[in-house]
Amino acid sequence: MIAASAFLGATPAYAEEPTPETEPPVVELVLDVSGSMKAADIDGQTRMTVAKRAFNEVVDALPETTQLGIRVLGATYGGDSKRLGCRDTQQIVAVGPVNRVAAKNAIATLKPTGFTPIGLALRSAAKDLEGAGSARRIVLITDGEDTCTPPDPCDVARELAAQGTDLVVDTLGLAPDEKTRKQLVCISQATGGTYAAANSEEELTDRIKQLVDRAALPPPVTPAVVQGAKDCATAPLLAAGVYTDRELIGEHRFYRVSVDAGRELRASVSIALDRPLNRDYGVLVKAATVDGRELVRGLDAGSGRADVISAGLRWSGDEEPALAATSDICLVVSNSFASTTAAGAPGMPVELSIDLVPASQAPDAPGLGRGWLLLFVLAIAGLIAGVLAGWLTRWWVATWREN
8 A cells, every 4th residue: 555655646644753762561470380491500509499489589670660471481380291281371460560578479489390382382472462552572481492393483473573562572591402502592682682601590580671671662663564575666665764674585675765955865774684594695775766776885794792783875966957857766676685594574673763854065175076177187186296207217327327
């Protein structure tokens, strides 16, 4: 619909103006209660014992305005049936005003039991938080990787991010091994969250408190959701603002911007690397005319050491007076990614920032860069250089003969 209305000359899409966040923080703590939490390798105590004490301290420190929920996984089924064990997740405290007594009592009854269905627990936690607020946070605490794939927890995190809701998943690894660390990093990156490891009770308590405190901060400006087109003719017309989209690997996405005379277009694009990629990749954003003639481009490349890759450009209509009557400029976003796994939907998260400002005027100069004046200056400079070179050569020859 956006693309069709733009093509017909309708009002461009606008990013919403940010409004102050007045809602209380909404957090759901998701705790792994699987059998591996029996391991006694944190300060000489079991992981479950350490996790319980850390939870109690966190509950005591929560602001009164916090909306809190608690969900567990692997807490009730201790049998060998994977079919049953991989459905084992329950919400033990419903999302609502923090009730310290109820939360502590629910935590006290937990015993390490079963499997580790992280993907299912994340989906269920997202449903727990539906309608709970505009900015929501899940804090996942686990000591191991998912043992119930599918669904793969990384894929679940990408699905949640692709829904366009303000849902962030932070992950905490209890004495994690390398496979667990990679999975938790993948989950957090896909939703804009953070990952941290905890190898002691003090570290675990501090990390959880930091994550809960972060949920109380006002969220960043929410980009407007837009869908780029396959060509410029049907591309959505955008005003200045911040937009979010999804781009498949190897895809080109087209957008349009109207640049009036005397204005300068400044655009940047950032793509989150939310899945494993082959090394050596790049992102390109370019401005072009409606008929496809390139005006300017910006690009950046990476080799696997970044979570986000960005590129930008600037272009003024004053640079090409012939385009004054055709002020619509196409922005094309492309990538040169190659995934190490399946490269299907959803696409990579794209954030597009557009600004239209008064055109930057070049500083006053004597105009030595063009025309007959440039030829004259070059001729004089050549003459002087030739005379100096000849004089120095004669002086050197004369000196050499005398010696």
